[in-house]
Amino acid sequence: MESVPDQQFSYLIGLLVRDHEAVTHCAFWADTMEEEESIWRMFIEKTEEYPDAPIYHYGSYEVRAIESLAKRFGTDVTCIAKRLVNLNPRYTARSIFPFVPTA
Secondary structure (H helix, E strand, O other): OEEEHHHOEEEEEEEEEEEOOEEEEEEEEOOOHHHHHHHHHHHHHHHHOOOOOOEEEOOOHHHHHHHHHHHHHOOOOHHHHHHEEEOHHHHHOOOOOOOOOOO
């Protein structure tokens, strides 16, 4: 998800959907704030096509954005919230990033 936080405007919601061997990239894009609700509804519809699939994300931003959009557009996201899986702790706990000294 991409947004302009100070304007509370989410302009991009992307999903990578794997259905058996088929992989599809879905990008819901809003050029204007008036289109934001439309891309939000498209996201909801797509997630409802796969009601048992986990929804992977990195970090807490997506959770907060989903909660905010749901509140603003009167959407029940209980089912989606249960499926969110934050991958960030799984990778950062097992990764050692190189130290790069600054000048």
